[in-house]
Amino acid sequence: MTKTTLKQFLQSHTKDTSLTQIIVSLTEVCKEIAEQLRTAPLDSIHGATQNINTSGDIQQKLDVLANDQIRKSLESIQEVHALVSEELPDADILHEAGEYNIYTDPLDGSSNIDINWTTGTIFGIAKSGTEYLIPGERLDVAGYVLYSSACELVLTLGNGVASFILDKGEFLLTRTNILIPEDGRYYSVNESKSADFDDKSLALLAQLKAEGKSLRYSGALVSDIHRVLLKGGVHFYPRTKSHPEGKLRLLYEINPIAKIVEEAGGRAYSAGKRTLLITPTKLHETVPISFSKR
Numbered sequence: 435m436t437k438t439t440l441k442q443f444l445q446s447h448t449k450d451t452s453l454t455q456i457i458v459s460l461t462e463v464c465k466e467i468a469e470q471l472r473t474a475p476l477d478s479i480h481g482a483t484q485n486i487n488t489s490g491d492i493q494q495k496l497d498v499l500a501n502d503q504i505r506k507s508l509e510s511i512q513e514v515h516a517l518v519s520e521e522l523p524d525a526d527i528l529h530e531a532g533e534y535n536i537y538t539d540p541l542d543g544s545s546n547i548d549i550n551w552t553t554g555t556i557f558g559i560a561k562s563g564t565e566y567l568i569p570g571e572r573l574d575v576a577g578y579v580l581y582s583s584a585c586e587l588v589l590t591l592g593n594g595v596a597s598f599i600l601d602k603g604e605f606l607l608t609r610t611n612i613l614i615p616e617d618g619r620y621y622s623v624n625e626s627k628s629a630d631f632d633d634k635s636l637a638l639l640a641q642l643k644a645e646g647k648s649l650r651y652s653g654a655l656v657s658d659i660h661r662v663l664l665k666g667g668v669h670f671y672p673r674t675k676s677h678p679e680g681k682l683r684l685l686y687e688i689n690p691i692a693k694i695v696e697e698a699g700g701r702a703y704s705a706g707k708r709t710l711l712i713t714p715t716k717l718h719e720t721v722p723i724s725f726s727k728r
């Protein structure tokens with residue numbers, strides 16, 4: 435049976451041609467990134483640059499490359515207003531008159547790049563004009579691409595979650611209406627930092643262990659959340675001493691994932707508050723986060 439392509443899926447799921455064009459452009463770049471990751475060890479594009487981004491992370495060569503590719507792909511789309519990226523200090527205005535803002539972590543899981551392990555691209559799209567500091571509930575589209583043994587796109591247009599596998603240059607629809615399973619065998623957190631967790635996070639950790647859950651942690655949000663999406667369980671990154679406001683970035687890292695998690699029937703909470711309701715006060719704001727079904 436012939437499978438539905440991403441473009442066919444978009445044709446039947448949105449009438450907004452600008453949005454379709456932006457999604458297609460972003461996913462075309464993800465195909466390029468997937469190919470780059472496949473051959474990076476041969477092409478000497480592994481390794482770090484001399485630069486440190488606004489969040490204090492050393493930029494990897496592929497972080498910078500992925501960011502530049504995304505920017506370039508959006509340049510020709512007049513409807514795009516600005517790009518807000520983990521790799522850029524400020525919102526990068528592409529077209530003053532454009533209305534769509536793109537929020538992205540171009541290559542999530544940088545510490546996994548050099549070891550040929552799982553990484554991802556996260557993106558959110560909002561028709562918010564000159565307003566960049568918006569709560570996640572205003573995202574029109576959220577998605578991520580997981581670069582692993584298969585390259586998989588997970589997407590929501592605000593009406594359920596679908597996923598697509600890259601095959602011979604096309605993203606092909608493989609799952610629709612993804613719902614997080616009620617229960618899961620795993621929990622996912624950087625437990626090496628537990629001595630710095632607050633009492634609430636320690637209690638959660640103790641409860642998960644008492645329930646007999648096993649630990650899985652990859653160090654790339656995209657792959658850890660993909661497990662939650664398909665297998666249930668919990669992923670959390672709480673406050674720690676070194677990151678008192680949490681480590682993960684709200685606008686371009688957490689919000690798109692939170693939107694997907696909620697669309698898949700799950701919960702995304704930050705310090706007792708529904709994450710998608712938080713209005714950020716700065717571009718690279720971080721918050722503590724927990725993703726789960728219940």
Ligand code: AFP
Binds near residue numbers: 543653
């Ligand atoms: P980047 O590779 O984009 O900087 O993101 C990595 C990350 O933000 C997220 O993907 C991981 O869940 C988290 O950091 C891992 O952090 P720790 O190394 O502190 O566990």
